[in-house]
Amino acid sequence: MRTIIFRTIAPYLSALMVLFSIFVLLRGHNEPGGGFIGGLIAASALAIFGIACGVASVRRAIVFHPMGVSGFGLFLSALAGLPSIFKAQAFMTSQWLDVHLFGVEIALSTPLFFDIGVYLVVVGAIGSIALALEEREVD
Amino acid sequence: MAGSSVSVDLSQAMITAPVALGDWLVVAPSLITILGGALCLMLRKNTDLQPKLGIGFLALLVVANLALLIRVLDQGVITMVMGSWLPPFGIAFTVDSLGVTLSLIGSIVAFCGGVFGAATVDSTGRRYGFYPFLLLLMTGVCGAFLTGDIFNLYVWFEVLLISSYGLLVLGNDRIQLDGAVKYGVLNLIGTNLFLIATGMLYGIFGTLNMADLAMKVAALENPASGTLATVAALYFLAFAMKAAAFPVNFWLPASYHTPNVVVSAVFAGLLTKVGVYALIRIFVLILPASRGYMADVIALVAIATLLTGAIGALAQSEVRRLLGYVVIAGIGSMLAGVAVGSTLAVSGAIFYAVHSIIVMTALYFAAGIMNMMGGSYDLRQLGGLYQKSAAFAAVFLVLGFAVSGLPPFSGFWPKVILVDAAFADGRAWLGAAILFSGFLTTLAMGRVWIFAFWRGGPEGTADGETVAVTGETGTQLSGAAVWLPLGILTALVVYFGLQPEWMLELSTQGASGIVEPLGYLRSVFGGQG
Numbered sequence: 001m002r003t004i005i006f007r008t009i010a011p012y013l014s015a016l017m018v019l020f021s022i023f024v025l026l027r028g029h030n031e032p033g034g035g036f037i038g039g040l041i042a043a044s045a046l047a048i049f050g051i052a053c054g055v056a057s058v059r060r061a062i063v064f065h066p067m068g069v070s071g072f073g074l075f076l077s078a079l080a081g082l083p084s085i086f087k088a089q090a091f092m093t094s095q096w097l098d099v100h101l102f103g104v105e106i107a108l109s110t111p112l113f114f115d116i117g118v119y120l121v122v123v124g125a126i127g128s129i130a131l132a133l134e135e136r137e138v139d
Numbered sequence: 140m141a142g143s144s145v146s147v148d149l150s151q152a153m154i155t156a157p158v159a160l161g162d163w164l165v166v167a168p169s170l171i172t173i174l175g176g177a178l179c180l181m182l183r184k185n186t187d188l189q190p191k192l193g194i195g196f197l198a199l200l201v202v203a204n205l206a207l208l209i210r211v212l213d214q215g216v217i218t219m220v221m222g223s224w225l226p227p228f229g230i231a232f233t234v235d236s237l238g239v240t241l242s243l244i245g246s247i248v249a250f251c252g253g254v255f256g257a258a259t260v261d262s263t264g265r266r267y268g269f270y271p272f273l274l275l276l277m278t279g280v281c282g283a284f285l286t287g288d289i290f291n292l293y294v295w296f297e298v299l300l301i302s303s304y305g306l307l308v309l310g311n312d313r314i315q316l317d318g319a320v321k322y323g324v325l326n327l328i329g330t331n332l333f334l335i336a337t338g339m340l341y342g343i344f345g346t347l348n349m350a351d352l353a354m355k356v357a358a359l360e361n362p363a364s365g366t367l368a369t370v371a372a373l374y375f376l377a378f379a380m381k382a383a384a385f386p387v388n389f390w391l392p393a394s395y396h397t398p399n400v401v402v403s404a405v406f407a408g409l410l411t412k413v414g415v416y417a418l419i420r421i422f423v424l425i426l427p428a429s430r431g432y433m434a435d436v437i438a439l440v441a442i443a444t445l446l447t448g449a450i451g452a453l454a455q456s457e458v459r460r461l462l463g464y465v466v467i468a469g470i471g472s473m474l475a476g477v478a479v480g481s482t483l484a485v486s487g488a489i490f491y492a493v494h495s496i497i498v499m500t501a502l503y504f505a506a507g508i509m510n511m512m513g514g515s516y517d518l519r520q521l522g523g524l525y526q527k528s529a530a531f532a533a534v535f536l537v538l539g540f541a542v543s544g545l546p547p548f549s550g551f552w553p554k555v556i557l558v559d560a561a562f563a564d565g566r567a568w569l570g571a572a573i574l575f576s577g578f579l580t581t582l583a584m585g586r587v588w589i590f591a592f593w594r595g596g597p598e599g600t601a602d603g604e605t606v607a608v609t610g611e612t613g614t615q616l617s618g619a620a621v622w623l624p625l626g627i628l629t630a631l632v633v634y635f636g637l638q639p640e641w642m643l644e645l646s647t648q649g650a651s652g653i654v655e656p657l658g659y660l661r662s663v664f665g666g667q668g
Contacts, residue, residue, distance in 0.1 A: 065184075067180060067183070067268075068180070068181045068183075070180070071177045071178070071179075071180030071181035071183075071271070072177070072181055073177075074173065074176070074177035074180070075174060075177035075178060075181070078170060078173045078174050078177065079174070081166075081170075082170075084223075085160070085163060088157035088158050088159075088160075089157070089158055089223055090158050090162075090219050090220050090221060090222065090223045091163065091165075091166045091170075091219060091221055091222075092221045092222040093222050093223040094222065
């Protein structure tokens with residue numbers, strides 16, 4: 001698999017896939033997409049990068065251990081259910097905050113953070129499985 | 140029986156009133172453990188910090204469950220709907236005394252497991268996630284006890300199963316993988332049956348909210364219809380598998396002796412009891428008519444389970460496998476309560492579940508300590524432990540008496556209630572089976588005590604002689620982390636034996652709350668009845 005073409009293309013391809021996964025994640029609230037599918041795309045980006053350039057360079061690139069990433073995602077998702085406590089509403093009731101930034105309306109919401117959490121859980125879990133499998137192959 | 144005379148105004152359920160801060164206690168147990176588990180997962184490289192964090196969150200869990208119990212006793216059944224989406228469309232957490240009692244006892248056991256794990260799980264086990272798995276297991280267990288929605292119950296089952304797979308293979312021994320495969324395959328089949336039955340139930344009624352289902356089933360003209368009977372049979376098989384009832388019990392003794400003893404202890408205490416809880420919840424609250432015509436089958440299964448467990452325990456010489464069979468015998472007693480189905484019998488089953496959670500965990504802890512002292516789990520190798528610690532020998536005797544149902548310990552009262560209820564229902568055989576199984580369990584536990592504690596040394600030691608026991612005492616045994624959990628649980632066993640009124644009242648309240656579920660239904664849908 002480690003042809004020169006693949007090794008040259010893989011970093012760009014991975015970067016594009018990660019970018020696309022974030023796009024899918026953010027459009028997910030009202031249109032097809034969301035944290036789970038976005039996370040899968042990002043995890044496959046990690047897998048491709050790992051096949052081309054080795055698992056060690058992937059681990060360097062993502063800085064944190066994949067399981068740590070998914071732990072953080074779980075933490076974030078659980079926290080995203082909490083803000084409704086201040087408005088005397090039930091757990092996980094969505095809260096919205098419209099921010100106007102440079103004339104663009106940005107809708108910040110608790111479901112967004114929940115979705116980001118899901119994204120990170122999927123990236124971490126699937127990514128760590130993929131990297132473990134690729135590591136075995138090298139041995 | 141369930142809610143036949145209840146008229147609930149659905150339109151009232153459409154009002155969104157402010158949620159009292161105290162009602163957040165409903166989600167607190169799951170939330171605390173999920174946050175704690177995630178935090179431990181992020182910091183799992185720091186093996187010194189792991190036990191402190193894990194035990195801290197488990198202590199917080201006990202406090203939250205205690206507060207929730209106090210609130211439920213004060214205000215009756217509490218419901219919180221996730222995201223303010225109202226039932227029957229949204230997911231509701233509905234907490235009654237049955238759920239919160241088991242959740243509290245379960246969290247105490249998990250806390251003890253966390254403390255015991257600080258002494259027995261090495262840094263490799265910690266790095267591979269003992270505490271995150273334990274906390275997430277408790278997320279599933281507490282969620283299953285507190286939820287008011289059947290599909291949500293399924294999700295919590297999955298959460299606790301996935302965590303339990305992780306705990307089971309922690310350490311990566313060949314024998315552990317073998318045990319995990321048996322455990323995993325059987326549980327996967329059970330979970331699939333559960334899911335199929337849930338799908339069929341949704342197909343019939345268009346709702347999975349437990350309160351809504353209870354009302355709709357009660358309103359049926361023909362509750363013994365074929366489809367509903369299929370659903371009931373599938374649920375019974377699925378939960379019997381989770382609870383390790385005869386004839387789908389073989390996975391338990393095949394897997395519970397393989398992992399670290401603290402993992403076995405927590406599993407023996409909690410996992411089968413979640414299956415029994417689901418059985419009680421679904422058959423008594425939602426499908427009382429199906430329970431009525433399946434009562435004979437359930438009673439037969441209960442008798443077979445009682446006998447298999449007790450006879451299996453007599454035949455084993457490996458302490459942990461022996462205890463696995465004792466767990467199964469206990470499951471038989473709880474099933475007997477479901478078979479009879481009166482308020483008295485169900486309260487006996489609930490009390491027995493509480494007793495079994497505590498005493499089985501304590502016995503596995505004791506088995507772990509026996510291994511540390513005597514260097515083996517095999518009754519043929521063990522011996523002379525009485526000389527090493529007379530106090531420990533006494534504690535083991537207390538636990539052995541309790542699990543056999545002898546007074547004055549916690550196993551006595553639920554057995555009295557169950558036998559009484561069985562005879563009152565005209566099922567003398569069921570009552571006799573409970574008593575006979577208790578007798579055989581007494582023999583099995585007595586055998587352990589005589590061989591491991593009373594006999595002077597390993598097999599072959601002559602009467603009256605003592606042989607120096609070669610065990611790895613010292614390093615591990617010195618800490619309070621080993622004795623404290625066993626002490627707490629034994630104290631509870633003695634307390635519930637000597638002062639049973641509190642738990643009797645709680646389990647009676649829990650039982651009447653699902654046999655006559657008016658309060659449960661009103662909590663979800665409002666209305667004046």
